[in-house]
Amino acid sequence: GICHGLERCVYIGGNQKLIFGTGTKLIVESGTPSDPSYYLLEKDSTQACLATGFSAYNATDKEPLFNQTKSSPTRIEHEATFDKVVLVQNATDCPSGKGSASGECATExxxxxxxxxxxxxxxxxxxxxxxxxxxxxxxxxxxxxxxx
Known part of the structure; x- marks a missing residue:
């Protein structure tokens, strides 16, 4: 293409190109979108709602429970999806519906x-x-x- 004489060059389109230095590391990951799954977690009198397995950083913002908290979604290193947990007062506050799951986690x-x-x-x-x-x-x- 347009990157004549440059071995670390990627042609984007038009007159745009990316030139990578010798210490640049590029990681390409699939952009498969996934919606969050919600789980109600209970221990004694404490209840929490866990949103897990979502690919977009702001995927939980449409849910009022998650939108009003200051906690940020976290992503474990080398994982493709985010997780976010919020403490809840009522079990009904945890979203349910499409992509949701409930019940106890199977540890067997x-x-x-x-x-x-x-x-x-x-x-x-x-x-x-x-x-x-x-x-x-x-x-x-x-x-x-x-x-x-």
């Missing part, structure tokens, strides 16, 4: 044990104990040699 299956992992952990623990014993034995023998 998160902490399943694996025989291989258990065996490897036990083996590593045994090797650590053996290493510690050999270090202590060497220190004791060295002290005995110095004393004689």
């Amino acid at each position: 299956g998160f902490f399943e044990t694996d025989e291989k992992i258990n065996f490897l952990s036990l083996t590593i623990l045994g090797l650590r104990v053996l290493f510690l014993k050999s270090v202590v034995f060497n220190v004791i023998m060295t002290l005995r040699v110095w004393m004689s």
